[in-house]
Amino acid sequence: MSLSATAPTRMNRIVIYGLLLIFAAVYLVPLFVMLATSFKTLDEIRGGNILALPAQPTIEPWARAWGSACIGVTCEGIKGYFWNSIKMVVPAVLISTALGALNGYVLTKWRFPGHRIVFGLMLFACFIPFQSVLIPMARVLGQLGISNSTAGLVMVHVIYGLGFTTLFFRNYYDAFPDELIHSAQMDGAGFLTIFWRILLPSSAPIIVVTVIYQFTNIWNDFLFGVSFSSGANAPMTVALNNLVASSTGVKEYNVDMAAAVIAALPTLIVYVVAGRYFMRGLMAGAVKG
């Protein structure tokens, strides 16, 4: 096959890049509107064009969103809820990732009778709709005495995330050569030593994938947050909803926008920092090198 037959012509290129630019714009316009609006004064929002850049940029809406906006009856901004979310996300991501890695290790390298069924059931957990577990979960949390607490939300997210994290690690470790495990066994390493010294150091790509996936899901979760927490214990997403819904007098669009961007910031940062590993990890094992 000659090169010219497969290489896109100039016209093709224009069409491809043109379409890409249009779609990029479609996706980026809302973000632009949010950012632009969050730096505008209320007067400018009421009087001006939604797509215009702020005439007199101000960070006052950001300060209000963070520190003094009213959510329900308290007017202390979203900062408390932001930390609630951090306190929920970090342990939930770490615990579910660690347990998923351990599960994947056992399901691939220490196979026991019935391991397929166990894995099948764990996989099935990925497809259980959130809504169906709300009431039983509420009861369990109540009986454990951790309802309306960050610990309770951590537990819910760990349990719900286990299916996914186990799936990720199982598939990754499935491609990991058994001979390395056998070799380590003969060298005298035990169950945890092999995991810690041989498997984990080679797991960076899948750890990144799992952490990003779990972080994004848990941070963005609204349903569990709104169901199992209230008031000052609510996570960021719930607080954002309450902030936008609280109407005392004038609707402060600029504060709402600033709060929404703050709420989206951590997941954005995670993608920017670790995004390139994300793609690499997703592809790993798909094609054996």
Added chain:
Amino acid sequence: MAFVEIQQVQRRIGVLQILKGIDVSLEKGGFLVLLGPSGCGKSTLLNAIAGLQPPTSGDILLDGESITGLHPSKRDIAMVFQSYALYPNMTVAQNVGFPLEMAGIAKAQRDADILSVAKTLQIEHLLDRKPAQLSGGQRQRVAMARALVRKPRLFLFDEPLSNLDAKLRVEVRAEIKRLHQQTGATIIYVTHDQIEAMTLATKIVVMKEGAIQQTGTPAEIYNRPANMFVADFMGSPPMNMLAGKVSADGRALVPDAEPGSLLPLPHVLAPGQRVVLGIRPENIGVEGGSLRLDLPVEVVEPTGSDIFLWLRFGTALISARLAATESPTVGDRLSVALDMARAVVFDEATGGRID
């Protein structure tokens, strides 16, 4: 009792019998090669000795004690894997030192041991590298160093040369032989390559379909194969096999390929018996021998050191090995001499050797 005793080892997976009662013994300092085609159970047997795949029944004794129930780490056996199984996240020094670290040996002693074994295998300059930065031959050496550093009671090698190119294979083969002579280690080695088996072993076990075909020294296996499978498996090109019927006086074979001729047998057999006469290519030459035949040359294969000829004998082709100084040409009729004293006879029905 021998140093390694494998007694009636069987392994079954469902209805599939992978090992059908294997008995092998090996003296201390011996080099045992398990030889056979893929799927013959040789790697399964090696894994049973290592403890990675326990046998369904039977016993394995090392130095007089049964190790069958012991965890791999408690057997004091080191293994070199086909893929080398180097830990990708560790440097060469960490790889070699890993078994020592697991055994709880102090850092200073460990470093001294690593350096000493690295010297033996000439990998001192590689100690700080990661496995990914090594060539195939270097990885092989590191894997051997990791096995050697523990000074285990027994070494296992699982087809260690199959991932190397032809030239390197010959080099590393010689290296393994040198190490065995130098250290006097007891080694069990799995391969499907009969040349590796011949060059390295003090004792060869030929396996097929989970059963032992023959156990013996390389010379015994090569010169007096127990059956047609072993005869055919050993040697390249393989032994010439001529099926036929024993003549009326019991002293000669009437080959099916050329019923008009008579090939004298090494010993008298029952007249009319169906047998197969086997003769190796190197026992067919231009001089000596007890039987002369005039055969047309069909194919000439020069290898540099020798020339392999394929000669037409009725409906069969016979291979012969000649010195490179000979210069036969295709289509010639060549007078060849068959050394019938070195021929072996097999029962056609059972495949077993007849003495």
